[in-house]
Amino acid sequence: MSVADEDNPYLRDPPTEFRPVDDLSADEAERQVALLREAIREHDRRYYVENDPIIADRTYDSLFTRLQALEEAFDLGHPDSPTRRVGGEPIDAFETVSHVAPMLSIDQSGEVEDVREFDRRVRRELNVAGSGTASSDAEADATDSNATLSDFEDSSATGAFAYVCEPKFDGVSIEFVYEEGRLVRAVTRGDGREGDDVTTNARTIAAVPQRLHGEHPDFLAVRGEVYMPKDAFQAYNRERIERGEEAFANPRNATAGTIRQLDPTVVAERPLSVFFFEVLDSSDGLESHWEALSNFPAWGLRVTDELDRVETIDDAIAYRDELLDRRDDLPYEIDGVVIKVDDYDARETLGVTARHDRWAFAYKFPARAEVTPIQDVAVQVGRTGRATPVALLDPVDVGGVTVSRASLHNPEEIAEKNVNVGDTVRVQRAGDVIPYVEEVVEKGSEGHWAMPDSCPVCDSVLERDGPMAFCTGGLACDAQRRRSIEYYASDDGLDLEGLGEKSVRQLVDAGLVETVADLYELNGIQLTALEGWGRTSAENLLSELEEKREPPLSEFLSALGIPLVGPTTARELAREFETFDAMRETAIESPEELEGVDEVGETVATAVHDFFTSEANAAVVSHLLEHVDPQAADVEAGGDELDGLTFVFTGALDEWTRSDAQDLVEAHGANATSSVSGNTDYLVAGEGAGASKQEDAADNDVPIIDEAEFRALLDERGVEIK
Structure with a gap:
């Protein structure tokens, strides 16, 4: 069934009310389900691919809810129904499957000379002149560096030597396989030859079409990048912080952690999206990458607007530099651009290595270093109720570590530094560990952020105690x-x-x-x-x-x-x-x-x-x-046999509980602490001892002794044990 205004009442002017489900016959329900599915798929395409929705969000939600109700009432569920976006039953583990075609990596560099060397090698092996002279005025127009997808849909210039330039998305690469227009498999990149089957999770992503649109190939395998938009990432991190959970370091980590969830309903709740950017295999003959990208929107596959087709490497470098200038304004994270040979026959000639395609090169951006804008401020509530403001940042490199959040410490410090959402700030790491906002580099808004009156988690009053604020809940x-x-x-x-x-x-x-x-x-x-x-x-x-x-x-x-x-x-x-x-x-x-x-x-x-x-x-x-x-300790006061020593206990001891052992050594003049430092004299490690304490002991040259050695030490020091 094809969507046509006169055939599908749910396309342009959906009803505001529906007949009760119980009043429908099985045939009526089946027909309504088919129309609803088709209309929802078209609305999805218009929203995610065309950016041109024709109905309000509330109307869309009513159609989706109606479809869910009918599928449930009449047992009409189907694997590629739009309702699969809400998730399904959890799975035990992912199945490993082979890719339709290898998903290789891309050679990359942040140095412009390496990019020019890539161009020289490509032109040498293809015997193409460096000038890239177009054979006609039409081809010259087609290869202009300001061209867009629509300029090339009917252009004969697709056979001319050219590069296609794309953003290098910072997400998770997935192979999507469509047979007869239906999504049948989604597989992570894995080792490039095989990966994990994450089809159930991929179906929950609204921008992934369950069925292709238009005149599509009978078989199509495409590569897409699943990502989390920056604003959605910041909102999601804010929710996690306010729930007392650890924030994700960057959108890519959030995406990777989500797509590998074993419970699809968890994936459905998280704000993932996707861009499609490469054909891996197709039953239809395609001559060039640009031709393929031109067809993607008609098939319902979302592509970025930031695409260009250029003739010279200078144009490709200019494309990268221009995109670098606009990097912070893009709604998604990128870490460079990818320069690809357009013509598929030329790609075949260039071939591949064991690890990467020889017809593509990634021109990387420099890492953001220390200075970055504040996108939002969340309030993190700790175990004791202390409410700490946390700046949510565009991910930035600080001392080789990617940082997306930094402490603002307390309301007084925020006022003193005059920090607000929208400001560009310098971030440092205290002791090379805890990120914090050091100073405002450039004001993006007036005034400073103020602590709310109530806890963001439980809505209890936040009380001030000196410079600090505490939740009273x-x-x-x-x-x-x-x-x-x-x-x-x-x-x-x-x-x-x-x-x-x-x-x-x-x-x-x-x-x-x-x-x-x-x-x-x-x-x-x-x-x-x-x-x-x-x-x-x-x-x-x-x-x-x-x-x-x-x-x-x-x-x-x-x-x-x-x-x-x-x-x-x-x-x-x-x-x-x-x-x-x-x-x-x-x-x-x-x-x-x-x-x-x-x-x-x-x-x-x-x-x-x-x-x-x-x-x-x-x-x-x-x-x-x-x-x-709870049991009281039964340790009598001793002497000073262990005076001056500091012990740390970890793991389970046979003769004492950890608390009893601590009481014992303290009763004889020693100190017992919970963490290892340079002042620690002995780490007593019992069965199941924690690895972190033993690593700290090794780092601080602290002797690690077992229970027998501990007992021998007590005997040597004259500690009497009753």
Whole structure:
């Protein structure tokens, strides 16, 4: 069926109301579904390819919703229906498949002399004069550097020697295969010969046509670049930051991480788009790349407007320089331009190497270095409720690392530096690690960005405390709750090796865990249903949790994530009060009594009081105590046999819990810390010891000893163990 105004009522003037689904016969429903699918495909082409929609977004949404309802009610689902864009059932793993034709890489350089050498080699091997003189006025017009796709659709100049210049998209390259006009396969580039079948995910991208339009080849394999538009990337990163998740470094990373999701519904929720830029194979004879690109829009395949066909390498270089000047204004990331020989016969003559096509060259842009514009500002809420403004940047190279976000520290610093959205700023990395905005290089707007009055995550009031701002929502705030779970499982908490940041995010996103108490209600069936979890990893985590049902009081207090209460302060509180109930009651009723404990002053005492008097926190702690019974440490005071030594413990010991071992060495004059530094004397590594602490020990020349060596050290120092 072809779309025609008189045949399809959903094309130009769709109805505002529909007959109830129950009133339709099966034949009527089937016909309406066919018309809706065809109309939606045409609306998609007009929107994504032609940039000329003919109906309002709300009208389009009503057509899409109607199609979904009919397919569900009459069991009329189909693999290439537009409704497949909402995703499907999760898969266990991607299948590896061979490409229709090799997807090779491109030789590249940022040096103009290398580009000219490419041109000399191409012309030498094709026996083409460097002047590139056109054989007629028509060909001269056709090869003008200002030509556009429409100028060449009927031009006889496609056979003349020319280059086609394109942006070098910074996304993920995919092979799309169409048979009889239907999308049958989408495959990642992989090693160039074979890749992962991501067809189900590709179907969720609105700009990928499920069916080709017009007079298309019976068989067509094309190469496309899936990408995330810059504005969508910034908005998506903002959402992630405000949910307490890590932001993606750049749009390419966001795209790569999305296209390889095993759950297509996750892909459908993320703002991906695509440009098509190369024919890999076709059942129809095509003479040139420009001819192919000219046909793409008619087939429903989206191409960029930034295309040019030129005759000389000087024109190609000028194209690159002009695009470099406009790089920041483009709605998508590019990292250079690609210069391709246009004629397919000439390409055949030039051939390929084992790794790249010899008829194409990428002229790279220099990396953005340190100076970049601020596109938006998000507020990141941490475990303790601290609200930190984060600048969302156009990705920039800082010391060899791509940076797309940088801390603005606090409201006072923003006002002092006069930083606002739209300003161009210089970015540095504190200690070569944490990116921050150093200064404004050029103002793009008046005034400075102001901290909102409420938390972007839970809408609770943001209270100022000196230069800082804090969310008052406590564990009722999703961001604080997620971070509290991560901290509970960390080295400074209960040290759950099987539960890292990624695992916590999975559990929370799957709705299995809302607070730390829910960890103890997990089961193997729930865990093994998640991506990346097998029976062994699930059993290991459940076993760890079971072992932690009676944690030492000091570890439990630290794991709660009470602001300003780390492992050292938690141990002092545990020693002083011995039971959790005694400590909590004192914190609530007489917080001033806490100030008599080592490591606890007025500020810490107030933080502990505020934590336990929060209704949201109290509810979480009460639920947690239904599963956990904190135990007081039983270590008698010793002497000074270990005076001056500093220990760090990691992994599981047979004779002691980690907390007991820390209490033991501290009772005999040593210090016990949670992280390795140059001041550490020994890292005691038990079973399942964390690799990061051992790497830190190696970097700082800290001896790593096992439990037997630790026991021998205690004996040597005269420490009596009862």
